Amino acid sequence: MMLIYDIDPILRHRQQCTLAIAILPFSTNGKRSRQQLQILLGPIIEDLEQLERGFRVQTLSSDFYFKAHCLTATGDTLAVADLLDHLGHLSLYPCRICVIPASRPGNASYLPPSPHPHHVRSVEEIALGFNDGLGSPSIFSKLQSFHSVYFFGLDEMHLLGQNIGRLVIKLFCQEPLGSLQTFDNPLTLPDEIWSDMKATSNSRSLV
Template identity: 30%
Template sequence: MTIVAIIPGDHNGDLFLFLIPLLNELRILEDGGLKVICEDGFFNFKVHLLLASGDIIGVQELIHHKGHNSDYGCRQFHIKTDFGIVKKNEFVMLKFFHGYSFFGLNELHLIGSNVTKRLWDIISGQYGNLNTTFKLHSSACSAIGKVIMESNATIPSGIFEGIFRDVSQKAGHMRSVDWIMLLQCIVPTLVFEQLAETYGAYSEQVEALMSLVIRCTLALQWKIYANDVSAIQKYLHTWDLHMKNNVSNNLYTVNFHYLWHIHEIIQKLGPLRGYSTQSAERSIGFFKKHIKSQVLPGPNNGKIIKRQLLMHNFQRVHLMDELETVLEDGDAYSLDEYPDIELWDWKVMQLEDFDHLNIERYIRQY
């Protein structure tokens, strides 16, 4: 990913003081194109901006939206401009602007740090006497966290993007990718088991929760087919109907509402993973570590960006011969490489040591 600029973090200023020059250059590149001269000849490319995305607060600034707390809080429904939209959006000047879908949906923050975190707060009883329909006792939550920590010794770290943490004790230390893993791996197993014992496996609230898990899991795939989109809509209805009819209104936040639009965005832009902000978050983490100057952070930022661009260009130009590999014909349908060998913690155990896990029950039910 190429970093164009690092904008100062003062949210009281006007973001478009920085973006207008960039948008003007994009309009020139849309018409005149970009001329590239290389060993293979001369090429002229047109440059178009297809997406401008971020979390809910970030997009709110991009589209001049009053925010999700206004009377018309959703940025994707058709709303009256004098209520929700403060002024005309500058991105409409671009040729490839395609409406609300131009700003996408950020799965990292929407499903990760917002929906799943709020879901765990509901399950763990953080909202006191509010009607949440599914809530576990603190001992059950502690048991879930304990099993997660005991399982870490047998979980290969190279398979998962995040880290499995004791969610009952360290929820505040979990990142967005950790919350997504919790939703995909822990909720349908450990959390489901505890909820099934409390409310019953086929109770309305448990089925609604599993509908949410299935829908988000389908939406987070790299390949999504038409039947997957239909399934996302179906499971959406089950979850949303339960939330609106049974859960207190102030628990149904705008994050749960934006899940309504997942299938629409997928139909227009493709899988959510394809335009996730995970790469941007990694870049933010990189620059946070390397920007040291407190007096002149601007020049410091510029030097770091320039150094990174030079290093990436050097790798592409001078190390390309070493990076390119030619597959033989016999390898056309085989994997390019296998994952690196990982050393797990070892334990001396016997088959009888697993009797308390009741493996046969898990095989039959899950």
């Protein structure tokens, strides 16, 4: 599905303002799904490359010249891994953004803290592929608008399910440790709903 960012933010997510371009009939996060996705997205990427170069629209009165660019590609955690052609969060390099090898004591896998900044995947590394947790080159790297690994984002709906509920709630508060129940706050909720939200968010630890 495509969103057109020239449309008002209030309207752009409505069904009549979106473009449904494909329904992919397979599961995600596997070598086969990544290969199938690259093949199925091929014609779409070719069209996007043409739109980046520009095109002319002729009318009875005049000609118009247009360009269009793909600004971002999003999805849930597994879908974004496929778009990047990342081997996934269970691979030796589980982070799709940074090159961080996982430590695996026994059957566990985790990323140890480090005082040093981690290397962020570059455009060149993504375009080459086959390194540090990446499969084949991401098909999106062909686009002029492909600027960094942050081209791939996680959509808001799935971020709310990534165990960050309490952090999201704090973003809406008018004070660092405040409450949504503040004067003139358009996000004010009935007390019973607010209590349920706090109980739910307190049931899991912060990431």
